[in-house]
Amino acid sequence: MHAEGRLCISPCLVRLKLSVVNISPDREAVYTSKLELRRPELEEIMPVYRVLTKDGTAFSPEVEPQLEKDHVLKMFKTMVMLNTMDRIMYESQRQGRISFYMTNYGEEACQIGSASALNPDDFIYGQYREAGVLMWRGMTLEQMIDQLYSNVGDCDKGRQMPVHYGSRDLHFSTISSPLATQIPVSVGSAYSFKLSRNGRVVVCYFGEGAASEGDAFTALNFAATLDCPIIFICRNNGYAISTPVREQYRGDGIVSRAPALGIVGVRVDGNDLFAMYNVTKAARHLCINESRPVLIEAMTYRVGHHSTSDDSSVYRSVDEVNYWDKSNNPILRVRNYLVRKEWLTEEEEKQIRADCRKQVMTVFGISEAKKKPNPALMFSDVYDTMPPRLHRQMLATKEHVDRHTDAYPLNAFEPFNTSAVD
Amino acid sequence: MYSVSFVQGQDRVFNTPLSEQGIVGFAIGLAASGTVAIAEIQFADYIFPAFDQIVNEAAKFRYRSGNLFDCGRLTIRAPVGAVGHGAIYHSQSPEGFFAHVPGIKVVFPRGPVQAKGLLLACAEDPNPCIFFEPKILYRAAQEEVPLKHYTIPLGTAEVVREGNDVTLIAWGTQVHVMLDTAAAAAELGVSCEVIDLRTIVPWDEETIYKSVRKTGRCVIAHEAPLSSGFGAELSASIQENCFLNLEAPIVRVAGADTPFPHIFEVFYLPDRLRCLDAIKHVVNF
Numbered sequence: 001m002h003a004e005g006r007l008c009i010s011p012c013l014v015r016l017k018l019s020v021v022n023i024s025p026d027r028e029a030v031y032t033s034k035l036e037l038r039r040p041e042l043e044e045i046m047p048v049y050r051v052l053t054k055d056g057t058a059f060s061p062e063v064e065p066q067l068e069k070d071h072v073l074k075m076f077k078t079m080v081m082l083n084t085m086d087r088i089m090y091e092s093q094r095q096g097r098i099s100f101y102m103t104n105y106g107e108e109a110c111q112i113g114s115a116s117a118l119n120p121d122d123f124i125y126g127q128y129r130e131a132g133v134l135m136w137r138g139m140t141l142e143q144m145i146d147q148l149y150s151n152v153g154d155c156d157k158g159r160q161m162p163v164h165y166g167s168r169d170l171h172f173s174t175i176s177s178p179l180a181t182q183i184p185v186s187v188g189s190a191y192s193f194k195l196s197r198n199g200r201v202v203v204c205y206f207g208e209g210a211a212s213e214g215d216a217f218t219a220l221n222f223a224a225t226l227d228c229p230i231i232f233i234c235r236n237n238g239y240a241i242s243t244p245v246r247e248q249y250r251g252d253g254i255v256s257r258a259p260a261l262g263i264v265g266v267r268v269d270g271n272d273l274f275a276m277y278n279v280t281k282a283a284r285h286l287c288i289n290e291s292r293p294v295l296i297e298a299m300t301y302r303v304g305h306h307s308t309s310d311d312s313s314v315y316r317s318v319d320e321v322n323y324w325d326k327s328n329n330p331i332l333r334v335r336n337y338l339v340r341k342e343w344l345t346e347e348e349e350k351q352i353r354a355d356c357r358k359q360v361m362t363v364f365g366i367s368e369a370k371k372k373p374n375p376a377l378m379f380s381d382v383y384d385t386m387p388p389r390l391h392r393q394m395l396a397t398k399e400h401v402d403r404h405t406d407a408y409p410l411n412a413f414e415p416f417n418t419s420a421v422d
Numbered sequence: 423m424y425s426v427s428f429v430q431g432q433d434r435v436f437n438t439p440l441s442e443q444g445i446v447g448f449a450i451g452l453a454a455s456g457t458v459a460i461a462e463i464q465f466a467d468y469i470f471p472a473f474d475q476i477v478n479e480a481a482k483f484r485y486r487s488g489n490l491f492d493c494g495r496l497t498i499r500a501p502v503g504a505v506g507h508g509a510i511y512h513s514q515s516p517e518g519f520f521a522h523v524p525g526i527k528v529v530f531p532r533g534p535v536q537a538k539g540l541l542l543a544c545a546e547d548p549n550p551c552i553f554f555e556p557k558i559l560y561r562a563a564q565e566e567v568p569l570k571h572y573t574i575p576l577g578t579a580e581v582v583r584e585g586n587d588v589t590l591i592a593w594g595t596q597v598h599v600m601l602d603t604a605a606a607a608a609e610l611g612v613s614c615e616v617i618d619l620r621t622i623v624p625w626d627e628e629t630i631y632k633s634v635r636k637t638g639r640c641v642i643a644h645e646a647p648l649s650s651g652f653g654a655e656l657s658a659s660i661q662e663n664c665f666l667n668l669e670a671p672i673v674r675v676a677g678a679d680t681p682f683p684h685i686f687e688v689f690y691l692p693d694r695l696r697c698l699d700a701i702k703h704v705v706n707f
Binding site for chain 2: 164191196
């Protein structure tokens with residue numbers, strides 16, 4: 001009763017102050033007689049935080065994250081490996097060996113820089129262009145390429161399209177295609193972490209196009225009002241398939257939405273590995289210590305096509321793509337940094353690239369040779385146990401296939417074994 | 423008056439911003455990270471903004487991840503059904519939409535004892551559940567409810583009145599309409615077996631088929647519109663599985679294929695008289 005009484009008094013007191021309007025318990029606005037329609041284009045545009053110049057020089061020693069040589073080399077190697085896997089798997093799709101692929105060209109620093117600033121058990125929700133995060137965390141090439149081939153090693157048991165990775169061990173929630181749906185889900189996970197006081201944060205990646213979904217707005221608002229320890233990382237790469245940002249939003253990008261919702265925000269050069277690292281590190285610190293969300297907008301550029309089902313030359317110029325690929329390339333920037341530091345020679349770089357290629361080609365061959373999973377796996381995991389009706393459908397499918405073995409590609413699959421999924 | 427959040431703690435029972443897609447998405451995340459999440463949608467009519475989260479995320483969470491992740495600790499509660507004057511957006515019965523979605527369970531109690539036992543079963547079930555609470559019964563239905571913990575198994579129907587001539591199937595408030603109709607039919611010398619389906623998905627085929635094989639006649643009633651309502655699934659399945667036992671076509675008595683109207687509610691609902699006419703039709707066929 002006492003507590004309720006106190007709650008009642010507070011707004012009454014505020015109302016007594018006639019010069020202000022109570023917007024919320026911790027915000028008040030003053031009255032003004034000056035009529036002003038606020039034009040957002042006159043507001044200051046949020047600057048882009050950067051550590052390295054395009055040629056790989058740090059602006060000052062103080063802003064460098066002071067990472068060990070081995071750590072930076074590992075970051076570089078992971079970026080090169082991601083880029084190598086992208087090239088080979090993209091070609092593999094062109095040859096019809098896998099059904100679909102999405103490259104990460106141009107966004108390698110955004111992924112590796114942020115991933116390396118997190119704790120290994122911080123929980124991650126992604127969109128689909130974050131394979132580098134998984135790679136940094138230790139997902140093996142074989143696990144990744146098995147997923148692309150939907151073979152027996154596929155973490156999704158052959159049920160989802162390629163690039164829909166997930167790993168329980170690596171604390172990375174399985175990717176799904178519907179855009180932005182993971183954002184409110186990630187906020188719920190962050191709240192769960194807060195309740196259990198486990199010292200972990202949740203990180204949620206999404207593109208600037210997905211940020212237009214209702215789920216994105218509502219998730220940011222939930223994270224703010226429910227004080228969740230979560231870092232939102234928006235990869236603003238200029239395009240949502242063929243839609244340029246001019247047709248996606250008219251405000252100051254995505255980060256300007258953070259203050260509107262009471263969220264801490266920062267804009268960063270997403271092609272700058274160290275800037276991504278520093279920003280994510282600081283965001284994590286704030287997020288944990290104050291249990292409140294942070295929104296990072298990483299400015300980058302989607303150098304590749306949206307996916308293997310898209311030809312981006314139809315809607316943007318080759319010059320534009322070339323500028324980002326050749327002059328503002330996140331991998332080259334790190335390479336220049338490493339060379340300048342004398343942590344990498346041209347010879348070593350060549351060797352790294354050759355090693356990556358060899359590893360990917362080896363795994364590629366192994367994964368391609370593996371069988372597809374037991375067709376009975378089409379029926380399991382819909383529920384924790386299989387309902388009788390679904391069980392009958394499984395048996396009917398098996399019985400049908402057994403009568404028409406020539407009509408189905410059974411050789412490509414493990415034996416159709418219904419008892420294995422009961 | 424102490425609020426629930428005062429007793430349970432404000433980090434356990436709390437308000438969210440006004441956003442259904444946010445509520446369900448948030449609750450999925452809670453459940454996926456190990457917290458038992460019981461989300462409320464204020465009216466079932468307003469569950470549609472969360473349809474994508476329910477259909478594409480909650481229902482497919484386990485399947486698409488190869489069982490690496492699941493949101494089985496999720497339960498969504500929502501008041502449902504006619505209330506006398508709820509019109510278009512405070513009366514809907516959307517269970518048919520969700521019955522078409524593999525991966526979720528849909529549960530529909532008919533009274534206080536059922537509501538407690540089935541809701542606890544939903545909360546403990548390792549799958550995401552939607553629990554529809556007939557709001558017209560919130561204050562109307564009174565019965566002795568055990569204070570102790572108990573559950574009623576999901577996926578099981580209940581024969582609430584035994585009979586030999588016609589099987590009547592319903593759920594929620596409509597079970598009470600069916601019981602009244604069965605009493606009226608008894609006065610005409612027709613013995614009706616009334617079944618409360620209780621769980622829409624996965625539904626109890628065995629109990630339904632057993633009853634229809636005995637009676638040879640079946641009337642299904644629900645408040646939701648007729649076309650593609652859950653009665654259609656029941657009717658088709660009964661016809662496939664009890665063909666040799668059926669003495670008459672299965673009849674569905676349902677809401678009209680219109681939005682749920684305001685002043686016309688009495689003409690819209692599958693009331694006792696319409697259900698009784700359906701019984702007469704199948705008996706005299």
